[in-house]
Amino acid sequence: MATGKQKAASVDVAEMDAQSSAEIVKTLESFEPPAPLDFSREDDLRAYRDMLLIRRFEEKAGQLYGMGLIGGFCHLYIGQEAVVIGMQMSMKEGDQVITGYRDHGHMLATGMESRGVMAELTGRRSGYSKGKGGSMHMFSKEKHFYGGHGIVGAQVSLGTGLAFANRYRGNDSVSITYFGDGAANQGQVYESFNMASLWKLPVIYIIENNRYAMGTSVNRASAETNFAHRGISFKIPGIQVDGMDVRAVKAAADLAMEHCRSGKGPIILEMLTYRYRGHSMSDPAKYRTRDEVQKMRAERDPIEQVRQRLLEAHNASEDELKAIDKDVRDIVADAADFAQNDPEPDVSELWTDIYADEIPQAAK
Numbered sequence: 001m002a003t004g005k006q007k008a009a010s011v012d013v014a015e016m017d018a019q020s021s022a023e024i025v026k027t028l029e030s031f032e033p034p035a036p037l038d039f040s041r042e043d044d045l046r047a048y049r050d051m052l053l054i055r056r057f058e059e060k061a062g063q064l065y066g067m068g069l070i071g072g073f074c075h076l077y078i079g080q081e082a083v084v085i086g087m088q089m090s091m092k093e094g095d096q097v098i099t100g101y102r103d104h105g106h107m108l109a110t111g112m113e114s115r116g117v118m119a120e121l122t123g124r125r126s127g128y129s130k131g132k133g134g135s136m137h138m139f140s141k142e143k144h145f146y147g148g149h150g151i152v153g154a155q156v157s158l159g160t161g162l163a164f165a166n167r168y169r170g171n172d173s174v175s176i177t178y179f180g181d182g183a184a185n186q187g188q189v190y191e192s193f194n195m196a197s198l199w200k201l202p203v204i205y206i207i208e209n210n211r212y213a214m215g216t217s218v219n220r221a222s223a224e225t226n227f228a229h230r231g232i233s234f235k236i237p238g239i240q241v242d243g244m245d246v247r248a249v250k251a252a253a254d255l256a257m258e259h260c261r262s263g264k265g266p267i268i269l270e271m272l273t274y275r276y277r278g279h280s281m282s283d284p285a286k287y288r289t290r291d292e293v294q295k296m297r298a299e300r301d302p303i304e305q306v307r308q309r310l311l312e313a314h315n316a317s318e319d320e321l322k323a324i325d326k327d328v329r330d331i332v333a334d335a336a337d338f339a340q341n342d343p344e345p346d347v348s349e350l351w352t353d354i355y356a357d358e359i360p361q362a363a364k
Contacts, residue, residue, distance in 0.1 A: 006225050012264060014224040028232045034255050036247035041314040043105060047089070047246045048306045051081035054105040055303060056325075056332045061104065065281050069340060070121045073150070076137045077105035079276040082302035083208055084109040087176060088247025090257050094171065098146040098159040099178035101136040101277075102208075106178065110143040114335035124342035132343040132353075153179060153186030156205070160192040163203035163266070174260045175203040182213025184227050190234075193266070197234040200265035203313065204256045205231070208243065210275045215287050228270040236266050243271030244300045271310055274300070 033306075035133025039047070058076045065074050077084075080102075080234035086111045092095075099287065107117050112128065120127025120138045128138035134340045136150040146162065147179040166173045183189065183208050196203050207227045211218055218225050242248040256267045274296050278285035285293075310316035 008173045023061070025185030025232055028235070028237050029229065031237040031239055033241055033248070033253040036242070036245055037251045037254075039247050039250075039309070041077045041310070041316075043089075044306050044310050045316075045324075046312060047082075047085055048303065048310060048321070049328065050085045050109065051246065051303045051306065052328045053114070053331065054081045054084070055109050056328050057108060057118070057335070058104060060336050061118070062277070062281065064118075064122065064336060064339075070135070071123070072134045072136075073101065074121070074281045075102040075279065076281070077102055077275070077300070079296070080210060080243065080271075080273045081105060082246040082249055083206070083243045083271045083273055084178075085254060086246040086268060087206065087253045089246075089250050090253035091174075091176065092172040094144065094145060094175060096144045096146060096162045096166075096173065097161075097176045097178070098155045098162065099148065100152065100155055100180060100183060101148065101150050102180070103138075103148045107138065107140070107143075107148075110137075110140065112140050112143050112145060114331050115338045118335040119342050120341040122339040122342075123344060124339055125345045125349075126338070126342045127289075130349055130353075132349065142171065144251075151224060153183040153189050155179060156186070156189045156192045159205075160196050160201060160203055163201035164199065166202050167199065170183070172261055173202070174257060175201075176206065177203055178206045178208060180213060181207060181209040181218050181222070181227060182216075184230060185222060189230075193231050193234040193236055196266040197231070197236050200263060202260035202263075203266045204253075204260060204328045205236075205266060205268045207270045208273055209270055210273050212275075212279070212287065214279045214284075215283060216284070217287070226270070228268055231266070231268045234267055238268030238270060240270045240272060245305060246302060246303045302357060 054077060058078045061070060061074065064070045084105050097110055099245065104117060115130045116126060120129055120131065120133060121135055123131045127130055128140060137143060137148045139147050154176055156179050159175045163175035166175065182253055209227055213221060228309055230242045231238050239252060241252040252269050256269055259267045276293055276297060307321060310321060
C-alpha cells in the first residue's frame with residue numbers, strides 16, 4: 001500500500017465559527033496539500049495501465065470522429081488522465097462520480113466497459129444510453145457514474161444533491177464532483193458551495209484547471225486564478241494539486257476523502273492539469289502555441305512520468321510495458337470494431353425513457 005511522506009494540515013470548519021473573518025481567511029489560505037505518495041510497483045503498474053487505456057481510447061475516438069463515425073460534440077481527455085485515475089485509486093464502493101462533458105476518461109476510470117462507451121459515441125444500441133445520449137450524456141447506476149452533462153456547471157448542483165442524499169441516508173459515501181476552470185465562474189457553483197458548507201455535505205469539488213476553458217486563458221477570464229481559494233467565503237478549504245502527477249492526486253484524494261467521511265463537510269481540490277487537444281474536435285486551439293503543448297508533453301506528461309518510474313525505480317522491462325500497451329490497444333480496437341458493427345437503435349427507442357413507467361406509491 002502506498003504511504004505518504006508528509007502529514008497534511010487539517011482544517012476543522014466547526015472550530016472556525018468562533019474566529020473573525022480575517023482569521024478564517026488566513027486559516028483556509030494556509031491549508032497545504034500533502035506530499036506526493038511513494039507508489040509501490042503495483043500502484044504504478046495499475047496507474048500506468050488505467051491512464052494508458054484512457055489515452056488510447058481517446059485517440060481512437062478522435063480517429064472515428066474524423067472518419068464521420070462519431071457525430072455531434074466530442075471533448076477528449078488526452079493529457080488529464082492522472083486526475084481521474086488518482087482520485088479513483090482513493091475511492092471505495094458507493095462513492096459517486098459526476099462530471100461535465102469531457103467525460104470519457106471518468107467513465108473508463110469508474111470501470112465502465114470500453115465497448116459500451118464507444119458504442120454510445122457512435123450512437124448504437126448497446127451504448128450506455130442506448131445510443132441516445134452520445135459523448136456528453138451517458139450514465140451507469142452500477143458504477144455510480146451520474147454523467148456526463150452538457151450544460152456548463154450544471155453537474156455541480158447535481159453532485160451537491162448526491163452528497164445531500166448521502167447525508168440524508170446516513171451512509172459513508174462521498175460525491176466526487178468534477179468541473180473545469182471555465183465552469184468555476186458559473187453562479188450555480190457558488191449556490192452549491194453555500195448549501196454544501198451550510199449542511200456539511202460530503203462532497204469533493206474537483207476543479208480540473210486545464211488553463212483555457214473553451215479557449216480563453218484563466219488570466220483573462222478569472223479575477224481569482226487560484227481556484228482552490230474559491231470556497232473561502234463559504235468556509236470551504238481548498239488546495240492546489242499537481243494534476244499531472246498521479247501520486248500527488250492520490251495523496252490529495254486521501255486527505256479529501258478523510259475530510260468528508262469525518263463529517264467536516266466539502267473540500268475543493270484544484271487540479272493543475274493540461275489538455276493536449278482543443279476544447280472539442282472542432283477547436284483548432286490557435287490561442288496557444290504549438291511549442292507550449294510540446295513542452296508540456298515532453299516534460300510533464302502524466303503517463304510518461306509513471307513509465308519512467310517503472311523502468312528506473314521498479315525494474316520493469318520495455319517488453320513488460322509494451323505488453324501492457326498491446327493489451328490496452330487490443331481492448332480499444334475491439335471496442336471500436338464493436339461500436340461500428342452494433343445495430344443502431346430502433347426508431348421506437350425515441351419514445352422510451354421519457355416518463356417513469358409507474359409512480360411509486362409513496363410519491364402519490
